[in-house]
Amino acid sequence: MVEARVAQLTGVHAVSALGRGADAQLAGVLAGVPAFGPVGRFDTATRRVTVAATVPEVATLTDELADAIDAACRAAGLDRAQRTGCALLLAVHGGPALGTGPAAGAGPALGTSPAVLAGLLAARCGLSGHTRVYTSACVSASTAVADAAARISRGDVERVVVAAGYLVEPGQFALFDAGRALAVDGAVRPFSAGRRGLLLGDGVAAVVLESSTVRRRGVEPVATVVGWGRAGDAFHPCQPEPGGTGLARAVGGALHRAGLPPESVGYVNANATGTAQSDAAEAAALRRALGGHANRVPVSSTKSVHGHALEASGLLELVVTALALRHGELPVNAGWLGPDDACPLNVVTNGPQKTEATHALTLNAAFGGANTALLVGVG
Known part of the structure; x- marks a missing residue:
């Protein structure tokens, strides 16, 4: 569909344990050095796992998000006047309230929803349009991007800011640790034999999406969101559907919306968290959605270096995927020990891989069977 090709990324900014700013994220995922280390933000003495990928000096989540939004708007060449009427779509953790300080990944005050x-x-950032929040766990940010792209493609709006944030805090850390989802060996090994689980990581990101009228402002887009897909499988509250049917439908939806065949995909930044069942289900989804091309397309998961940023994962991974594609070099899948017969994919394992590809998928999945696929293009 032609309308789906007008949502352009004109300004991006991200913060993770890899560093601050878009350039730091690209350099970090291409270096492939995992950013996991001991958690010093709160006490982990009673936990099975004591590591995560955290930013050494971090402000409150409110301040980090505000700084990210301002930086993305500046990167897009938007002054305060040009932000007037711009909508803000925000992906953060749900629940009755946010925390109260940096150690809790905080909002501005106790009880802030x-x-x-x-x-x-x-x-604070001068965005006077409507706001919408997304609290649908690990597909929050990617769902927000899909909604923004859909509104732009329909001609409803010219410009949308999408922001997302998660700072590793004791509540979610304890939950994942108690559920034995965290990797006891301190490494995330997506699609690899011997993978032991996921590790959490800080992630704060913001992007500006605009219609093609941006070209009249002389701004060069970073990438274009050419397609998106969303699908549920409702298989189990926590476990993925083993055949990957929901995620495969999301990928198919993104390709259909873009009007492109599976062979157009030159890279996949997978959701792969390093857990046994979810990685195998995602491999099955890719083979179902891409057919024989799944044997050839390079695949990696940047969670292997920056960790799982929960609600912010989709936006952080969109940023690094778009930047890597534009740069012409694909991130390595860190933590690799060897192939797993349950994950028969072309995993990038020996360092960053040069590419001339023009399109890439970035995938996300959440508890409850929610799945998203974003297809980005450059050039």
Whole structure:
């Protein structure tokens, strides 16, 4: 569909344990050196796992998000006047309230809800359009991007800011640790034999998506969101559907919306968290959606270096995928020990891989069977 090709990324910014800014994210994922280390933000003495990928000096989540939004808007060449009427779509953790300080991945005050936080950020950053919050776990940010792209493609709006943030905090850390989802060997090994689980990581990102009228402002887009797909499988509250049917439908939806065949995909930044069942299900989904091309397309998961940023994962991974594609070099899949027969894919394992590809998929999946696929293009 032609309309789906007008949502362009004109400004991006991200913060993770790899560093601050878009350039730091690209350099970090291409270097392939995992950023995991001991958690010093809160006490982990009673936990099975004591490591995560955290930013050494971090402000409150509110301040980090505001800085990211301002930086993305500046990168897109937007002054305060040009932000007037711009919508803000915000992906953060749900629940009755956000925390109260950096150690808790905090909002501005005890009891601040995600909806209130979105309003505060919009006012602080000069975005006077409507706000919407996304709290659908690990597909929150990618769902927000899909909604923004859909609104732009329909001609409803010219410009949308999408922001997302998660700072590793004791509540979610304890939950994943108690559920034995965290890797006890301190490494994330997507699609690899011997993988032991996921590790959490800080992630704060913001992007500006605009219609093709941006060209009249003389701004060079970073990439274009050419397609998106969303699908549920409702197989189990926590476990993925083994055949990957929901994620495969999401990939198919993204390709259909873009009007492109599976062979157009030159790279996949997989959701792969390093857990046994989810990685195998994702491999099955890719083989179902891409057919024989799944044997050839390079695949990696950048969670292997920056960790799982939960609600912010989709946006952080969109940023690094778009930048890597534009740079012409694909991130390595860190932590690799050897192939697993349950994951028969062309995994990038021996360092970053040169590419001339023009399209890439970035995938996300969440508890409850929610799946998203974003297809980006450059050139």
